[in-house]
Amino acid sequence: xxxxxxxxxxxxxxxxxxxAVWPATPDLRAGVLARIGTASPxxxxxxxxxxxxxxxxxxxxVRLVRVLALAAALALVLAGLVTALGYRxxxxxxxxxxxxxxxxxxxxxxxPLPVREALAIDRPRVLAPGDLGQPDGAWVLxxxxxxxxxxxxxAAAGQPTLVGSDLALTVMAVxxxxxxxxxxxxxxxxxxxDPVTVNGDRGWWIxxxxxxxxxxxxxxxxxxxxxxxxxxxLVFARDGTLYRLESALGRDATLAIAASLR
Amino acid sequence: xxxGAPDPASGAETLLVLRAQDGDAAAYGDLVTMxxxxxxxxxxxxxxxxxxxxxxxxxxxxKAYLALGRFRAGEPFRPWLLQVVGNEAxxxxxxxxxxxxxxxxxxxxxxxxxxxxxxxxxxxVLAGETRAEVRAALLRLGEEERLVVTCRYLLDLSEAETAAxxxxxxxxxxxxxxxxxxxLRADLDRAARATEATR
Numbered sequence: 001x002x003x004x005x006x007x008x009x010x011x012x013x014x015x016x017x018x019x020a021v022w023p024a025t026p027d028l029r030a031g032v033l034a035r036i037g038t039a040s041p042x043x044x045x046x047x048x049x050x051x052x053x054x055x056x057x058x059x060x061x062v063r064l065v066r067v068l069a070l071a072a073a074l075a076l077v078l079a080g081l082v083t084a085l086g087y088r089x090x091x092x093x094x095x096x097x098x099x100x101x102x103x104x105x106x107x108x109x110x111x112p113l114p115v116r117e118a119l120a121i122d123r124p125r126v127l128a129p130g131d132l133g134q135p136d137g138a139w140v141l142x143x144x145x146x147x148x149x150x151x152x153x154x155a156a157a158g159q160p161t162l163v164g165s166d167l168a169l170t171v172m173a174v175x176x177x178x179x180x181x182x183x184x185x186x187x188x189x190x191x192x193x194d195p196v197t198v199n200g201d202r203g204w205w206i207x208x209x210x211x212x213x214x215x216x217x218x219x220x221x222x223x224x225x226x227x228x229x230x231x232x233x234l235v236f237a238r239d240g241t242l243y244r245l246e247s248a249l250g251r252d253a254t255l256a257i258a259a260s261l262r
Numbered sequence: 263x264x265x266g267a268p269d270p271a272s273g274a275e276t277l278l279v280l281r282a283q284d285g286d287a288a289a290y291g292d293l294v295t296m297x298x299x300x301x302x303x304x305x306x307x308x309x310x311x312x313x314x315x316x317x318x319x320x321x322x323x324x325k326a327y328l329a330l331g332r333f334r335a336g337e338p339f340r341p342w343l344l345q346v347v348g349n350e351a352x353x354x355x356x357x358x359x360x361x362x363x364x365x366x367x368x369x370x371x372x373x374x375x376x377x378x379x380x381x382x383x384x385x386x387v388l389a390g391e392t393r394a395e396v397r398a399a400l401l402r403l404g405e406e407e408r409l410v411v412t413c414r415y416l417l418d419l420s421e422a423e424t425a426a427x428x429x430x431x432x433x434x435x436x437x438x439x440x441x442x443x444x445x446l447r448a449d450l451d452r453a454a455r456a457t458e459a460t461r
Contacts, residue, residue, distance in 0.1 A: 009447050012396045013415040019393060020372045020416050023312040025299045029291045032323040036290070041283050041330035 110141030110148065118149050124241045126151055126173035127261035136167075149173045160248040162231050168249055169257065174242040194251075196234065198258045203236025203243075205251050234258055279335045282327070290330070294323050297340055301347045303417055304427045307409065308351040310368035318354055322347030344419070345426035352429060369408060372416065373397045399449040407442030410435055 118126055118138030126149040128135060135151035142148055155161040155168035162168065194205045234245040234254050243261065247254040275296070281289035301322060305315035326333075326346045333342060400408060413424040414435075421439075425432040 009443060009450065010415075012450070013411070013446075015393065016373065016396050016400070017416045017418065022303055022372055023306060023315075025302045026312075026316045027295075028298045028302070028316070028320050028323060029294045031320050032294050032327070033287050033291050035320070035324050036287060036327050039328065041285070041327060041332075 110139040110150070113138055113140050115151070118151060121147075121149050124149060124173040124175045126171060127243065128171065129169075129257045130260040130262055132169070132257065135171075147175075155248065162246060162248050168247070169254075170244075170246045171261070172244040172246070174244065175240070196236070196255060198234075198236045198238075198255065198261075201236045201238045203234060203258075205232070205234050205255070207232040207251065275339055276336050279330070279333065279339055283330050283333070283335065290327055293339060297343055298323075300340060300417065300419070300423075301343060304344055304348055304413070304419075305351040307368050307372075307412060307417070308348065308355055310371065314354060315351070318351040319347055322350040325350070341420075341423045341426040344423050345429070348427035348429055369401060369412065372412075373400070395450060395453045396446075399446050399453070402449060403442055403445060407438050407445065410438040411442040411446070414439060 115135050115138045118135075118140065119128065121140075124147070126138075128151060132153050136154045137152045139150045139152075140147050141150070150170055150172040152167050152170045154166050159168050162170070192206070192208045194207075196203050196205050232247055232251070232254070234243075234247065234251075236243055236258065243258070245254055245258055247257070249257070275293070278289045278293050278296075282293060298319065301319040302315055305318040305322070306312060309315050309318060322343065326343050329346075333339070400411065403411065409428060410424055413419045413427060414421070419427060421432050421435045425435045428435070430438075
């Protein structure tokens with residue numbers, strides 16, 4: 001007897017395709033032409049997939065998102081190369097782009113929440129440095145198992161700050177055990193990437209020219225939810241969580257802070 | 263079936279894109295005619311409603327036209343279009359809180375109740391049984407794998423087009439396809455052995 005396996009799975013699926021009964025395709029031409037009327041393609045029109053659903057952006061934000069969505073696509077294409085080079089941690093991909101788009105600075109970290117609530121979140125668990133005292137703020141981006149939690153500390157008098165803010169340090173926790181990395185970074189010429197370890201956990205110190213960070217939509221679909229140029233950043237993975245420390249304090253101080261996270 | 267790499271745009275398609283970018287609505291109308299079946303079916307797969315799929319596909323075509331100035335002529339148009347339409351359909355699905363089971367319902371509608379077993383010859387009976395087993399095995403796949411397998415085999419989309427339509431990276435398409443086909447193979451193997459044992 002001829003079994004399904006003998007016939008070959010591909011042949012069986014092709015047979016299923018032949019037997020599929022789709023609803024009749026409506027003629028969309030007239031309806032589309034009626035709607036576009038005399039409009040012409042617009043170079044500045046945002047595409048639906050480039051704007052996060054359920055959020056309305058200001059015009060500058062739309063422009064920013066549009067530029068960076070193209071970069072996000074590039075990051076996805078480069079994912080294989082990045083993996084081959086080893087620039088990958090759970091929840092994190094690092095890509096290269098030359099030149100970097102000229103975009104604004106400052107990272108929208110999501111919705112603020114009380115620090116104690118942020119510290120009580122179990123997944124991802126955000127860690128606080130032992131030496132810096134209580135964070136000055138906390139934010140959450142996304143929801144459920146794919147949320148991103150960030151703590152921030154203001155710069156003390158005389159301390160350098162992250163560009164466009166009064167902060168000296170942010171510590172971001174990103175779930176790293178999901179299928180698609182939530183955070184993509186794009187770096188260009190002038191940015192250095194040094195492998196480091198934090199209490200035995202591998203990571204990278206990304207410094208020099210500001211690099212781009214894009215956080216993909218928490219539902220895992222490709223697209224840009226938040227984007228910004230980032231300053232010096234330490235990323236490392238621990239227990240399935242990606243930790244990202246954006247710091248104005250320099251490499252040694254930041255590594256020491258990371259080592260004290262608990 | 264198309265390969266994993268995106269097909270190059272045909273000269274005719276590129277010409278239509280260039281004319282449409284210059285504001286030639288009729289040329290864009292020709293692009294709509296060329297790709298409306300794929301766009302509608304992707305939307306139907308995600309929404310399980312012909313009326314909703316028609317709305318989503320039309321909206322996708324309109325949005326794609328308005329943004330056409332930023333599309334690079336010479337690139338294949340269909341993956342880009344399917345990304346816009348797929349996103350439109352997903353947004354509608356998300357907005358209506360009806361994600362669960364939608365793909366399964368669409369799939370059941372597409373494949374129907376399965377081939378009747380009361381055929382006139384043994385060959386037709388076996389073919390009908392096999393088709394029904396394939397259908398049942400496809401329905402037993404998880405939604406993510408079923409969507410990818412359906413786009414690749416029932417819609418004959420390339421891996422790049424599948425990724426664009428579903429809003430996921432090509433690497434994810436590859437891994438879900440691999441998992442889905444492996445499960446289908448195992449499932450059909452089990453069904454074949456069970457059938458053999460009862461004959």
